[in-house]
Amino acid sequence: MMYAVVITEFGGPEVLQVEEREIPEVGDNEVLIEVSAAGVNRPDIFQRKGNYPAPAGVVADISGLEVAGVVVGVGKAARGVKVGDRVMALLAGGGYAQYVAVDAMLCIVIPDHLPFVEAAGMPETIFTVWHNVFERGELVKGERFLVHGGAGGIGSAAIQLAHLFGAEVFTTVGSSDKISFVQELGASAIVNYKESDFEEVWSGVGMDVILDSIGGSYFEKNINILSEEGRLVVINAMQGAKVELNLIKMMQKRVHLTGSTLRSRSIEFKRSLADAIRRQVMPLVDKGAYKTPIAEVFSYKDASAAHALMESRFFQGKIILGF
Known part of the structure; x- marks a missing residue:
């Protein structure tokens, strides 16, 4: 027993x-x-x-x-x-x-x-991040990568691996005390989502790959800050699974939208x-x-x-x- x-x-x-x-x-x-x-x-x-x-x-x-x-x-x-x-x-x-x-x-x-x-x-974090960021999202050295919730398990794994493979790493966190934590992992640009709107802060930056577990209102914001040929990878929908997609914007940017469960x-x-x-x-x-x-x-x-x-x-x- x-x-x-x-x-x-x-x-x-x-x-x-x-x-x-x-x-x-x-x-x-x-x-x-x-x-x-x-x-x-x-x-x-x-x-x-x-x-x-x-x-x-x-x-x-x-x-x-x-x-x-x-x-x-x-x-x-x-x-x-x-x-x-x-x-x-x-x-x-x-x-x-x-x-x-x-x-x-x-x-x-x-x-x-x-x-x-x-x-x-x-295992759960590395398997999830490797498949979604590097296989589905096709992140490569020199690209801009955003992961939401950088201080959690998936976020901390994604920041480290993206940084180690040469990407410029962006992330969102929910409190100021988490900023130094994600910086030490390899994030170079951080937004406290309780104090600032990440879409406004990073408007015009052009993210190449975004890993999102939030869904809801984040979906449209993610689409808006993606670069042309940008890849949005969805692995959860904690804020809501039903979203609206502007197909014209998707076509104009040639956005790649994907997601998976493990x-x-x-x-x-x-x-x-x-x-x-x-x-x-x-x-x-x-x-x-x-x-x-x-x-x-x-x-x-x-x-x-x-x-x-x-x-x-x-x-x-x-x-x-x-x-």
Whole structure:
């Protein structure tokens, strides 16, 4: 048996309770990981509230999309990792638990010097940013890149990777104390959206790629500040999913509009993405150029407090659960 953080009913953070569950069985292509740490992400909040159900075949009442730990079991057809390896892994759910079973090719071996709490905050953010910014958004060196909410998990990952690959990085934050934080990550231009309108500040700048998780009123503003041939990549719609698009403006600027979700994508797609991250991002992790900024580490027994912190927005970087 193992302990897991369970969604006992849909609602606030208090519905998260620790319960005993059976240790997952390992499939032929899977490995069993003894979890040392798990990342907390905004989709976990949505799932707890009943707005983001787990895909078919994934445990429905245990959140958690990323973990780090040690491989303790290997399926008969699993490849790429072995018992004893220190790994981080991308999951479709079930990460708030002492053990998880996951496709072996979605595990990435981590350097010996990398703490589990830092590694646990990488998979969901790096997979999301690499695919959306560099594959779908086709960001290249010298371009102007804007990510909204730069102090959060996705934002801090996007700023670092865009900066490391030579882009000029713009971002928005919700308080003045977050400005120095995103500057240290590599942002060179920052707007406090509670004090200024980013569209007015950056009118005429011409963003080449924008990564947006807000939607709502941000959509039109993003279109307005895109350069010709600019790419708008949407990964969430926290302010609202229904927006208006001026088709004439889109045609005149030759705007590329795209977006994606990661959780429901196929294992084959995620395996391919994991391979790209091993090649492109892990060398930066290995030499310490890319890091996970940690906001706070909670015991899994205090998962409700971790969720409350995430919903407060008064944090910088990643929130982690320790096991």
